[in-house]
Amino acid sequence: MLRQITASMTFETRGRGLLEVTGRVADWVAESGLSSGLLSLFVRHTSASLLIQENADPDVRGDLERSFARLVPDGDPLFRHRDEGADDMPAHVRAALTAAQLSIPLTAGRLALGTWQGIYLWEHRMAASARGHSSSGGGVRR
């Protein structure tokens, strides 16, 4: 029989950068008892993103940061919205260029991720923060 389960999680970021959340999300899926279905993650902020990326080489994360820092430079004189500093508006543009939401199929009670895929919460602000997201799982329960 189909079920629908929703929960909130909070993650402590350490400032700008990619925080892997695969483990905690996988734990939630295991506890939910869902065996086949769809998990949707939604970040409740406009200066952080959800990202699927390679979880093997840490250089990938550094390169992603450097690449986005060049595409959307901090302190760019183009920006008028600067209330919270030089990284404020760039964080919103980075959020627009990435995703606030991810839906991942569940099969046999597990996230159907590829071998090299991890789930990341991408903090775009320089300061550490507590970031909430909602997890919504729908599917067939064991």
Next chain:
Amino acid sequence: MLRQITASMTFETRGRGLLEVTGRVADWVAESGLSSGLLSLFVRHTSASLLIQENADPDVRGDLERSFARLVPDGDPLFRHRDEGADDMPAHVRAALTAAQLSIPLTAGRLALGTWQGIYLWEHRMAASARGHSSSGGGVRR
């Protein structure tokens, strides 16, 4: 008991820019009677996007426009597809850089948006247009 409801909406854009649609989407959720579940929005165009962004300071919207206009310049000689003008191909690239689809959890009969989040339809063409999207909600009905 789980239900699945699908509907179409049309929005009149006023040319390039972010049109907030949070209110109409929230109204649809309220009318649907869904209390817990997942709402998926899908824009049926290739030159408009769906975006979660800050809904407080209007400067954010202007800065997003200026930032994307520099990343993907109108009239760029790089582009061969120019049938409909200088903003035609840039609109497709902007659509690729953003999202055609958004899924947002529903809790207690409401969109589980963060405090500062609004839902926007981003028109990438210069001309005003009627833009359709589909809303698909699945979940538990009150």
Next chain:
Amino acid sequence: MLRQITASMTFETRGRGLLEVTGRVADWVAESGLSSGLLSLFVRHTSASLLIQENADPDVRGDLERSFARLVPDGDPLFRHRDEGADDMPAHVRAALTAAQLSIPLTAGRLALGTWQGIYLWEHRMAASARGHSSSGGGVRR
């Protein structure tokens, strides 16, 4: 009655570029018997994306390639992660700028795509590859 169905598909890419997969996905929807609901596609790789784009003019696909090649240049000295060549890290950045996942409403047994929309698997590596994705459909069965 609501159902949930999950499947895997593999596509052979011919190296970097957009491969249209609309037909095979539509066939899967028809075989699933789902009449109303939501289809979620998820690519199980970190150097390929899923994209909704114009399926009429092939120049659009070439222009998308040229635009992304300029935004994220191959062989950029910025990148440290180069184990698999000059297109390795740019493929990850392109994946971050686009989407690993797409959810498309189903109405009357068909994908609710707009007139000009096609579903594409975007291969970001230069070499041809076999790329898997998962399809997860939930909804009302005929």
